[in-house]
Amino acid sequence: MAITRAASALRAVDLRCGYGDVDVVTGACVDVRPGEVTALVGANGSGKSTLLRSMARLHTPTSGDVLLDGDTPALALSLREFARRVTLLTQSRPSPAGIPVRDVVAYGRHPHRHRWRGTDPDGAEAIAWAMEVTGVTPMADRGIDELSGGERQRVWLATCLCQRTSVLLLDEPTTFLDLRYQVEILELVRDLADVHGVAVGIVLHDLQQACDVADRVVLLADRAVLAAGPPEDVMTAELLSAAFGIRIDVHPDAETGVRRIHPVGRHTHRARQLA
Numbered sequence: 223m224a225i226t227r228a229a230s231a232l233r234a235v236d237l238r239c240g241y242g243d244v245d246v247v248t249g250a251c252v253d254v255r256p257g258e259v260t261a262l263v264g265a266n267g268s269g270k271s272t273l274l275r276s277m278a279r280l281h282t283p284t285s286g287d288v289l290l291d292g293d294t295p296a297l298a299l300s301l302r303e304f305a306r307r308v309t310l311l312t313q314s315r316p317s318p319a320g321i322p323v324r325d326v327v328a329y330g331r332h333p334h335r336h337r338w339r340g341t342d343p344d345g346a347e348a349i350a351w352a353m354e355v356t357g358v359t360p361m362a363d364r365g366i367d368e369l370s371g372g373e374r375q376r377v378w379l380a381t382c383l384c385q386r387t388s389v390l391l392l393d394e395p396t397t398f399l400d401l402r403y404q405v406e407i408l409e410l411v412r413d414l415a416d417v418h419g420v421a422v423g424i425v426l427h428d429l430q431q432a433c434d435v436a437d438r439v440v441l442l443a444d445r446a447v448l449a450a451g452p453p454e455d456v457m458t459a460e461l462l463s464a465a466f467g468i469r470i471d472v473h474p475d476a477e478t479g480v481r482r483i484h485p486v487g488r489h490t491h492r493a494r495q496l497a
């Protein structure tokens with residue numbers, strides 16, 4: 223992968239991850255850079271979550287390194303210090319009964335609270351901001367277990383955002399969300415990178431969303447990184463079709479140049495046109 227624009231905020235170097243004796247991903251190099259959105263894409267089971275969790279210190283890789291700010295081994299930091307710099311929105315999260323949304327979000331500030339005094343001068347403002355941008359302020363007093371899947375997803379995202387870390391890792395943040403919130407969350411992600419210089423690593427199933435939001439894409443297949451780089455290099459018909467095992471057409475939008483992704487199933491309108 224070419225490294226040109228910005229120094230890496232979080233980098234996986236030659237990472238090998240798996241479970242027991244089974245390798246899920248080998249030789250993976252991923253750069254998550256300040257002010258950029260890096261999307262991880264690939265078929266179910268290709269190792270996106272395992273790789274992201276390994277970069278967030280939630281899974282222990284078999285070998286390889288995870289480096290912060292170019293050269294600091296992630297393991298050199300205490301977990302608390304690491305949590306102040308890197309946060310991960312995981313795919314599955316507990317929703318304990320009766321805990322109000324406001325308290326769930328506030329829990330995100332835990333690494334920032336003074337160890338003994340328990341103070342967090344920036345906490346209230348960070349929590350209010352995170353709840354506002356994710357649209358969960360109106361449900362602040364409701365129990366997290368009473369919410370719909372999409373509402374809950376936004377609460378967990380607020381819990382991550384209130385930490386104001388310089389690296390934000392998101393595992394399928396648009397799952398469960400209706401179209402409006404999918405668009406808003408991705409716009410927020412883009413703003414966090416563009417305006418606040420946050421380094422964002424994001425797992426996305428929707429390849430169109432990856433084309434729309436990402437500066438760089440890492441495509442996983444066959445237990446490795448099949449391709450990595452700008453969307454125009456990675457989101458090609460050839461690479462995507464190989465990674466997903468179906469025909470996928472890709473055409474640049476005539477107006478914007480952004481790639482448009484068209485999976486071609488046997489019964490899609492496009493397949494009938496081509497037949």
Ligand SMILES: Nc1ncnc2c1ncn2[C@@H]1O[C@H](COP(=O)(O)OP(=O)(O)OP(=O)(O)O)[C@@H](O)[C@H]1O
Binds near residue numbers: 266267271
């Ligand atoms: N706790 C675990 N123990 C054993 N194998 C696991 C475990 N978690 C995941 N796997 C396996 O590791 C592989 C990669 O899983 P992972 O969740 O990283 O893939 P993914 O690309 O994120 O998938 P998806 O798109 O379905 O979310 C899969 O084959 C999965 O079955």
